[in-house]
Amino acid sequence: MSSITYVLVHGAFSTAAAWGPVARELTLRGHRALAVDLPGHGLDARETGMVGISTDDDVAAVTDVVRALDGPVVLVAHSRGGLTATAVANEVPELLAHVVYVSAWCCVTGGPSTYVTPEPSALDALAPRLLTADPGEVGELRVDFGTTDPGALDALQEALLADGTRAELLAVLATMDRRESLAIDEDAVRVDPARWGRLPHTYVRLAADRAVLPALQDRFVAEADAVLAEPFTTAELATSHVGAQLRPGPLVDVLVGLTPP
Structure with missing residues (x-):
């Protein structure tokens, strides 16, 4: 039995x-x-929703888990979870053996608000159709993943799981929360070369991703490589945004092939 724990x-x-x-x-x-369920998500859902939950809360939750574990920890993040992974690695690099980004945000030259792409992702284009409240008024993002609108479901299929079935998409949507935090500490979620840069880091590029576009994934890697002595180790999977999680064999092949120091 391996002593590694994948968080x-x-x-x-x-x-x-x-x-x-x-x-x-x-x-x-x-x-x-x-x-891990980040604060306000999944079984940690709260009556107040995501209002008031910040990057600090996410970092504290993940760090508490990492501290409780024995042996080396490989921190694996997907999509926006990369912001939390970066902030955790900046904060406690000594607790981690490796950090892995699976089509995940890895900000280097600025906070996430500076990564505006010329071509909107399929998810960006769909967002206004799914919003159920004005984020500025309610203090959080609220969306309707329970929609029965065929057009919205087609767009969600394209954005999240173009290589899957409608039944698979509906199963994924049923597990998703309908609220998300607005509060992101743009400085905390940027790579700190002196601390984050001490860790081995791997980027898993999802070539068929329409939510986090491959061009943006490539930008994260290129910017990190430009400022760090050790470049990203990279792997590529020909799958969609959530396809890598739904059909896990290829991703797990990558993860178990990592060699912590």
């Missing part, structure tokens, strides 16, 4: 349940895996 951090509107297939596959291969 899995979900993305926006997601929950620990999204990592279920990956955690199961890792466990069946003899490894330890723990998927």
